[in-house]
Amino acid sequence: MSPNTQATMKTSTSVPAPSALLEAPVEDRLAAAIGEIVRQAPDRLAIVAQAGSDARRSIDYSTLAQAIAALEAALDAARPVGIVARATRVESLVVIAAACGRQHVPVAFLADDSRDLVGELRDWVELDDSLTLPPAPAGGRKRLEFETVPPQVIVATSGTSGPPKLVDHSWESLLAAARLSEQWHGLGWLLVYDATRWAGIQVWLQALLTGGRLVVPASRDPDVVARALAEEGVSILPATPTLLRRLLASADPSLLQKSVLDRITLGGEAADAAILRQAQATFPKAKITQVYATTELGEVYRVADGGPGFPATWIGKALPGGARLSLRRDGELLVRLSRDTAEIGTGDLVERRGDRYEFTGRRSDVIVVGGAKVYPKRVEELVRGVPGVVEARVYGLPSAVTGELVAGEIVLAEPLPEGHTPESVRAAVLKACRDGLEPHSVPRILDLVKQIATTPAGKTPRKPRV
Amino acid sequence: MKPVVVAVADAIHSVLRDTGREARPIEPPMLLAADLGLDSLDLAQTIVLLERSLGVDPFRSAATSRTVRTVSDLVSIYETALTTGGSRA
Numbered sequence: 001m002s003p004n005t006q007a008t009m010k011t012s013t014s015v016p017a018p019s020a021l022l023e024a025p026v027e028d029r030l031a032a033a034i035g036e037i038v039r040q041a042p043d044r045l046a047i048v049a050q051a052g053s054d055a056r057r058s059i060d061y062s063t064l065a066q067a068i069a070a071l072e073a074a075l076d077a078a079r080p081v082g083i084v085a086r087a088t089r090v091e092s093l094v095v096i097a098a099a100c101g102r103q104h105v106p107v108a109f110l111a112d113d114s115r116d117l118v119g120e121l122r123d124w125v126e127l128d129d130s131l132t133l134p135p136a137p138a139g140g141r142k143r144l145e146f147e148t149v150p151p152q153v154i155v156a157t158s159g160t161s162g163p164p165k166l167v168d169h170s171w172e173s174l175l176a177a178a179r180l181s182e183q184w185h186g187l188g189w190l191l192v193y194d195a196t197r198w199a200g201i202q203v204w205l206q207a208l209l210t211g212g213r214l215v216v217p218a219s220r221d222p223d224v225v226a227r228a229l230a231e232e233g234v235s236i237l238p239a240t241p242t243l244l245r246r247l248l249a250s251a252d253p254s255l256l257q258k259s260v261l262d263r264i265t266l267g268g269e270a271a272d273a274a275i276l277r278q279a280q281a282t283f284p285k286a287k288i289t290q291v292y293a294t295t296e297l298g299e300v301y302r303v304a305d306g307g308p309g310f311p312a313t314w315i316g317k318a319l320p321g322g323a324r325l326s327l328r329r330d331g332e333l334l335v336r337l338s339r340d341t342a343e344i345g346t347g348d349l350v351e352r353r354g355d356r357y358e359f360t361g362r363r364s365d366v367i368v369v370g371g372a373k374v375y376p377k378r379v380e381e382l383v384r385g386v387p388g389v390v391e392a393r394v395y396g397l398p399s400a401v402t403g404e405l406v407a408g409e410i411v412l413a414e415p416l417p418e419g420h421t422p423e424s425v426r427a428a429v430l431k432a433c434r435d436g437l438e439p440h441s442v443p444r445i446l447d448l449v450k451q452i453a454t455t456p457a458g459k460t461p462r463k464p465r466v
Numbered sequence: 467m468k469p470v471v472v473a474v475a476d477a478i479h480s481v482l483r484d485t486g487r488e489a490r491p492i493e494p495p496m497l498l499a500a501d502l503g504l505d506s507l508d509l510a511q512t513i514v515l516l517e518r519s520l521g522v523d524p525f526r527s528a529a530t531s532r533t534v535r536t537v538s539d540l541v542s543i544y545e546t547a548l549t550t551g552g553s554r555a
Contacts, residue, residue, distance in 0.1 A: 402507060
């Protein structure tokens with residue numbers, strides 16, 4: 001955000017003044033924002049955990065500030081070379097991030113599936129929900145002698161398209177996409193993402209930097225999420241299309257109607273036209289934005305025009321954030337973040353449809369059947385359009401005969417439309433695929449399931465169920 | 467577990483049904499391609515269905531190199547795999 005836009009902004013009494021916030025060094029901003037909110041409104045609600053369940057608990061900003069101060073003092077005394085956040089509670093992760101930032105201690109957030117990578121962080125100290133540094137081993141602990149400038153933040157990739165790996169970030173890049181202007185202050189944010197992954201960290205940083213309320217549902221169960229939305233007055237829902245689709249398909253409609261959502265931010269996967277239409281119909285007042293971001297690149301662009309993909313005119317032009325998009329010959333989207341950086345392959349394939357480029361899927365998701373390519377996302381879009389189907393996923397099964405074979409899972413509507421049976425819907429799906437797809441793209445294995453599994457990052461998995 | 471010959475016939479029936487073709491009686495001497503009209507995709511589907519019902523995929527191991535021309539070829543490959551316990555899924 002440029003200094004000019006900041007200067008014109010009014011300050012508010014209940015949320016931190018952005019100017020005060022921006023004067024703080026970038027690694028200090030989370031602690032500074034929380035401190036500022038406590039000065040203005042000490043008992044302001046910061047986090048609602050286990051929302052939508054009987055175990056609901058809430059944490060206010062002054063509780064966070066006290067815990068940050070205590071951990072800061074401990075870090076200052078011990079000077080560990082780095083902290084691995086092992087905590088499972090969001091409030092603990094916030095405290096660890098804020099205290100490490102302020103004390104210039106590098107911090108790593110490792111999601112469950114990337115815990116094996118901890119070996120790469122030798123000598124770092126693990127911190128759990130107790131927020132207490134473990135006693136130093138005999139012979140002492142390696143101390144941080146020189147301040148890392150700037151202090152690093154390590155986040156693991158979600159491993160959607162390969163094994164998870166650690167990515168090194170600066171506080172600058174972590175906060176680059178945060179919206180600090182006044183219109184973003186004091187809002188209710190729903191956290192359906194894993195709090196230790198890039199997307200989740202973005203949500204809790206955004207909420208707490210702006211005096212907002214972070215609402216963490218007790219689970220990803222659609223009814224629990226819908227209850228958290230309605231009961232906690234959530235106004236912003238960041239989610240993957242997969243999680244949103246599941247919410248719309250399976251949550252109690254009366255709970256969804258009670259929500260006061262005014263913004264949905266989709267990311268992590270490409271959203272197709274159908275889910276955009278469906279979301280708009282369920283939440284007519286909500287503005288729907290699609291964010292294209294990766295753990296490695298951070299946020300590349302946002303689209304808010306309601307269409308899938310992005311306008312074709314964007315190719316080759318500098319976008320608002322400074323990034324430039326281009327295409328490899330095979331349709332892979334390439335991103336150049338700035339003039340000084342190299343072009344980076346995203347692994348996402350796009351195709352021109354009318355005046356837009358739409359995503360056909362990830363390169364690694366392509367199923368190869370007897371040498372012919374199948375884009376699972378396209379098959380899924382077709383399958384989801386069949387009456388009686390609410391959710392679908394398509395993946396490749398290894399085959400000794402054809403290399404791979406297209407397989408799929410569908411979730412049926414409950415109740416089914418009149419005159420339909422599970423068998424008739426399944427037959428209709430296969431017929432729609434035969435009529436609309438090349439023979440090799442038609443799913444050969446099609447299972448009826450109660451629920452489509454999602455990856456820990458909230459995406460649709462492309463691997464056979466284990 | 468159902469007899470292999472029944473499992474094979476069931477799998478082929480499923481393939482014909484799922485691909486919108488007419489059901490028909492299946493006899494061991496029938497040629498998979500010429501008599502039943504099964505192509506490589508149909509065979510690949512049949513193998514996945516049989517792995518589910520019989521618990522083995524004899525085609526996964528390189529040892530299975532014999533040609534599969536008839537229904538009874540398919541039956542004997544699975545019978546051999548089940549008795550030798552090969553390539554259990």
